[in-house]
Each structure stands twice: as structure tokens, then as C-alpha cells.
């Protein structure tokens with residue numbers, strides 16, 4: 001199991017106190033934002049602030065991502081120049097529409113890594129898909145660079161592009177979410193869901209997190225620290241799930257010893273995909289526990 005990416009907390013790049021304290025809330029990743037949470041006249045200041053923070057703050061084991069401005073904006077190139085040098089774990093491309101968008105970013109990162117003598121491939125990429133064209137191109141985007149560790153859907157921009165609005169049930173997002181998932185799974189990278197923007201509506205947030213977990217997403221971007229524990233709780237296997245996975249694996253091992261490929265456990269068929277899912281539950285449990293134990297050491 002790769003890195004846990006259940007929660008990714010957006011932090012506006014122009015807010016010094018949020019930038020300083022972002023890791024204390026325990027999200028798996030922090031995403032410093034230079035794009036839509038920063039107004040045009042604060043773009044340069046935000047870039048400098050995030051650069052300094054990445055050079056000087058210790059965020060422990062939290063994965064660090066920076067959402068830059070697109071390369072088709074006046075700020076994109078400068079963001080890449082500064083951020084590669086600041087060495088986050090990954091750069092997130094906003095509003096990705098074509099594989100060429102990813103390739104252009106990959107080539108620029110490669111060039112900067114060379115210039116500064118950084119090992120090639122150090123800086124990873126995430127691509128956010130936020131338009132119909134991006135959704136149509138999801139698989140070619142997901143396979144456009146070996147730096148890519150995940151693709152994400154950006155729902156606020158996406159529904160605007162669709163000429164609709166966001167409902168709490170998310171019917172307007174279902175096809176696009178599925179498309180992002182299929183593309184990510186086919187490419188062997190993570191599938192990341194979008195923000196839930198109404199911080200005060202906890203019930204609807206819980207419903208959305210359960211939905212995206214059931215669809216198969218690895219995690220979700222968040223805008224507020226109050227969303228982190230709720231999401232972690234839903235994404236952590238329950239005691240019942242762990243116990244039943246252990247029973248499945250024990251029964252499968254026993255069946256294997258007896259030369260059987262398929263068996264029945266409590267009246268339910270158990271075969272390879274079910275056994276694989278049971279192992280995944282245990283891997284996820286191990287990853288969650290490993291991360292919380294390592295956090296306690298810090």
C-alpha cells in the first residue's frame with residue numbers, strides 16, 4: 001500500500017498563521033494554494049510566503065503539495081520556478097484539460113530540476129480535472145507523466161463549466177467522479193475527490209464522504225480542519241471489517257491447503273477478489289496505525 005492520502009487540507013497561500021499551523025490538525029497532506037484562494041494582487045506575496053515556509057518550517061511526515069497557477073496564466077511559470085526550488089513532495093496542476101498540459105508541466109519541472117542539480121523525478125505531480133474537456137481526456141491525462149501520483153476532480157469549477165450548480169446529493173458529479181476514478185485506477189495512480197464547501201453542514205459532509213469512499217476514492221481535499229477527523233473516521237476500517245477480513249483470509253488459507261479455490265463462509269462465497277479486498281482492509285488498517293504511531297513519536 002502506497003502513501004495514505006485520505007485527507008488533503010487546502011491552505012490559502014497568503015495566510016501566514018494558517019501556513020504556520022497547518023500540520024497540527026493531522027491531515028495526511030497539506031496543499032498550499034497559490035491559485036483560486038489567492039487574489040490577483042496577492043499572487044507574488046503568496047508565492048514568497050509559501051516558498052519561505054517550505055524552506056524553513058518542519059511539517060514532519062505530512063505530505064506537502066502546492067497548487068500552482070496554470071502555465072497559461074501570468075503566474076504559472078514563476079510558481080513552478082519557485083516551488084520546485086522549495087521542494088514540496090508534489091505540485092498540483094489546476095484545471096488540467098489535456099495530456100499536453102501535464103507534459104508541459106513535466107518538462108518544465110525536469111528543466112528546473114536539472115538547473116539546480118536536483119535528482120530527476122524528485123517533484124511529483126497531481127492533476128486536477130475541473131472541466132468537461134478534462135473529464136473527456138481523463139485517462140490520457142492520468143498517463144501523461146511518470147511523475148503523476150494522482151488525479152483529482154475539482155467540483156466547483158466543474159459544475160460552473162457544466163452550467164449547473166452543486167447539489168448536496170452530488171448527482172451532477174456522479175459521471176465525472178466515476179470517470180476520474182476509472183482513469184486513475186487504469187493508470188495505477190490515486191483518485192482524489194474534491195472539496196465540500198459548506199463547513200457548517202456536517203451531516204451532508206458525512207454523506208458525501210461515505211459516497212466517495214463507496215465509489216472507491218483514495219481521499220478528498222478539505223477546506224477546514226474540522227473536516228479531518230470526520231473523514232479519517234469514515235476512511236478507517238471498523239473493528240467488524242477487520243475481524244471479518246481476518247476470518248476471510250484464514251478461511252482462504254485453509255481452503256488453499258485443501259486445494260480449493262472457492263469456499264463458502266457464513267453462507268457467502270469467498271474467492272480471489274473477496275480475498276484481495278480482505279487484504280486491502282488489513283493493509284489500510286496497518287497504514288493508518290503505522291501513521292498514527294509514527295505521529296506519536298514526533
Ligand SMILES: CC(C)(COP(=O)(O)OP(=O)(O)OC[C@H]1O[C@@H](n2cnc3c(N)ncnc32)[C@H](O)[C@@H]1OP(=O)(O)O)[C@@H](O)C(=O)NCCC(=O)NCCSC(=O)C[C@@](O)(CC(=O)O)C(=O)O
Nearest residue numbers: 010011012018022036037154155156157194195221223224
Ligand atoms: C472556509 C474558511 C474561510 C473558514 O474560515 P473560518 O475562520 O470560519 O474557520 P474556523 O473553523 O473558524 O477556523 C478555526 C481555526 O482553524 C484555522 N483554519 C481554518 N481553515 C484552515 C485551513 N484551511 N488551513 C489551516 N488552518 C485553518 C483557523 O485559522 C482557526 O485557527 P485559530 O485562529 O488558531 O483557532 C477557512 O477554513 C479557509 O480559508 N479554508 C481554505 C479555503 C481554500 O483554500 N479554498 C481554496 C480551495 S477550494 C477551490 O479552489 C475550489 C476547487 O478548485 C477545489 C478542488 O479542486 O477540489 C474546485 O474547483 O472545486
Ligand SMILES: [Mg+2]
Nearest residue numbers: 130154156157
Ligand atoms: Mg477549482
